[in-house]
Amino acid sequence: MTVATLDLNDMQGLITRGYSTLRWASFLMFTINNPASARAALGELTPRVTNGRAEPPDTAVNLAFTSDGIRLLGLEIPGPDGFPEEFVSGMTDPNRSRFLGDTGENAPRYWRWGGPTTPPVHILALLYARDEAGLGGFEAEVRQVVLATGGLAELVRLGTAELTEREPFGFRDGISQPLIEGMPKATAARANTTAGDEVVKAGEFVLGYPNEYGLLTDRPLLSLPHDSAGLLPRGPGGTDADLGYNGSYLVFRQLHQDVDAFWGYLDEATRRPDGSGDPAARDALAARMVGRWPSGAPLVHAPRQDDPALATDNDFGYFSTDRDGLSCPLGAHIRRANPRDSLDPRPGSAESIAIGRRHRILRRGRAYADGGTEGGSERGLHFLCLNANISRQFEFIQHTWLNNPNFNGLYDSPDPLVAPRSNHRSTFTEQARPVRTRHLDLPQFVSVRGGAYFFLPGLRALHFLCSATGKDEQR
Numbered sequence: 001m002t003v004a005t006l007d008l009n010d011m012q013g014l015i016t017r018g019y020s021t022l023r024w025a026s027f028l029m030f031t032i033n034n035p036a037s038a039r040a041a042l043g044e045l046t047p048r049v050t051n052g053r054a055e056p057p058d059t060a061v062n063l064a065f066t067s068d069g070i071r072l073l074g075l076e077i078p079g080p081d082g083f084p085e086e087f088v089s090g091m092t093d094p095n096r097s098r099f100l101g102d103t104g105e106n107a108p109r110y111w112r113w114g115g116p117t118t119p120p121v122h123i124l125a126l127l128y129a130r131d132e133a134g135l136g137g138f139e140a141e142v143r144q145v146v147l148a149t150g151g152l153a154e155l156v157r158l159g160t161a162e163l164t165e166r167e168p169f170g171f172r173d174g175i176s177q178p179l180i181e182g183m184p185k186a187t188a189a190r191a192n193t194t195a196g197d198e199v200v201k202a203g204e205f206v207l208g209y210p211n212e213y214g215l216l217t218d219r220p221l222l223s224l225p226h227d228s229a230g231l232l233p234r235g236p237g238g239t240d241a242d243l244g245y246n247g248s249y250l251v252f253r254q255l256h257q258d259v260d261a262f263w264g265y266l267d268e269a270t271r272r273p274d275g276s277g278d279p280a281a282r283d284a285l286a287a288r289m290v291g292r293w294p295s296g297a298p299l300v301h302a303p304r305q306d307d308p309a310l311a312t313d314n315d316f317g318y319f320s321t322d323r324d325g326l327s328c329p330l331g332a333h334i335r336r337a338n339p340r341d342s343l344d345p346r347p348g349s350a351e352s353i354a355i356g357r358r359h360r361i362l363r364r365g366r367a368y369a370d371g372g373t374e375g376g377s378e379r380g381l382h383f384l385c386l387n388a389n390i391s392r393q394f395e396f397i398q399h400t401w402l403n404n405p406n407f408n409g410l411y412d413s414p415d416p417l418v419a420p421r422s423n424h425r426s427t428f429t430e431q432a433r434p435v436r437t438r439h440l441d442l443p444q445f446v447s448v449r450g451g452a453y454f455f456l457p458g459l460r461a462l463h464f465l466c467s468a469t470g471k472d473e474q475r
């Protein structure tokens with residue numbers, strides 16, 4: 001099958017890289033006060049937005065919009081060719097909250113941003129820099145441009161910790177990522193058959209390219225009069241202006257991690273009969289919940305103890321090597337977030353892996369540590385991921401795999417690491433012979449502090465959104 005040529009100059013850089021050389025980041029959220037002035041300010045910033053081609057040397061900035069933001073900028077997109085329902089109604093739609101598990105203490109009404117009790121977020125600027133001082137200077141520059149016209153007001157600044165390999169619970173993160181077909185790394189991986197399993201069609205992450213079904217993922221198309229200036233690429237057949245081309249959807253969730261509760265629970269669960277602690281057993285139970293050891297070594301290849309030599313090992317499946325979960329428990333976080341070759345109807349087959357490729361996400365999160373608040377420490381993950389179809393990718397993983405208490409034939413067993421506990425009893429089972437071990441009543445370790453769905457447009461689409469042409473006439 002032919003491989004699509006990717007138009008990297010027109011994609012925002014976050015699609016092709018996580019900016020790992022830019023170790024400091026902040027996320028600024030804005031609300032629109034005046035559409036025309038907001039467009040003018042964003043138009044000034046647009047030429048500085050980082051594209052997907054070259055590694056940016058010192059700083060990078062990307063821009064994303066909520067559906068309310070797009071509408072307020074002056075664009076109503078009617079009809080079935082608009083944005084998908086989940087993006088339009090947003091992450092905090094009541095049905096969606098139930099679906100995502102955002103109930104109880106995770107409900108949007110308690111969120112610090114993005115919820116119904118906080119001001120509406122319209123625009124997100126993602127800023128990256130090589131060092132902390134550089135980030136401070138860059139933020140000042142971006143604010144100067146964005147706030148100059150008075151059309152936008154800053155609502156929230158979310159800082160991050162300096163990028164390291166570890167997330168706040170202490171595990172190596174960012175190991176397993178799908179490789180976008182058409183990018184050099186994917187071409188190299190194809191030569192190696194197992195690593196080739198990680199190569200996923202570009203259309204799963206970028207709009208306008210074939211996806212894993214061999215189709216173009218639904219995307220916003222405009223009738224030609226909306227784009228009389230011809231700023232947007234034309235869709236197939238030249239009958240539409242393609243607002244989606246080279247764009248993606250960005251899922252943003254601020255996930256607080258209760259590090260003390262996590263390790264405290266593990267300490268108690270592995271205490272010896274004489275009451276003394278057993279650090280080795282504690283670390284092994286933590287690793288079983290994740291599916292990897294703190295170094296990153298996967299349990300399927302290192303079932304008994306950590307092996308830092310395997311820290312970045314991603315060359316494994318589950319069905320052929322560990323069908324019954326004796327090495328990596330069936331309910332471990334990574335085994336449910338990407339079941340690899342274990343999916344029905346024919347686990348172990350190429351078909352099973354192909355089904356899994358329809359539910360992949362590009363993770364782009366950054367850890368944060370805001371220091372102590374009221375005696376507790378506020379640490380966690382700004383979970384960011386990119387996908388072309390929020391409902392088939394992010395929401396499916398979250399609902400059908402992570403939060404599902406019956407995943408993989410289990411019961412009462414949502415994800416031990418990240419799932420909310422408000423709706424279910426939460427059990428974690430370590431499969432073993434002759435007897436499995438069940439850990440009952442797991443507390444909640446991760447809570448939601450905020451979130452929203454954003455559209456990360458291609459650069460021509462960004463230019464179009466910030467231009468006045470056709471917008472004011474529609475309003």
Ligand code: HEM
Nearest residue numbers: 167171172173174175176255334337338381397398418446
């Ligand atoms: C605070 C919350 C979370 C923590 C601490 C966490 C931690 C981790 C860790 C340590 C890994 C293994 C390292 C790696 O492969 O990169 C991992 C993998 C992964 N996580 Fe999470 N995660 C969190 C939330 C989520 C959420 C909400 C999702 C999706 C809805 C998710 C999806 C994934 C995926 C897809 C993988 C890769 C699995 C694989 O391909 O083997 N994670 N996570």
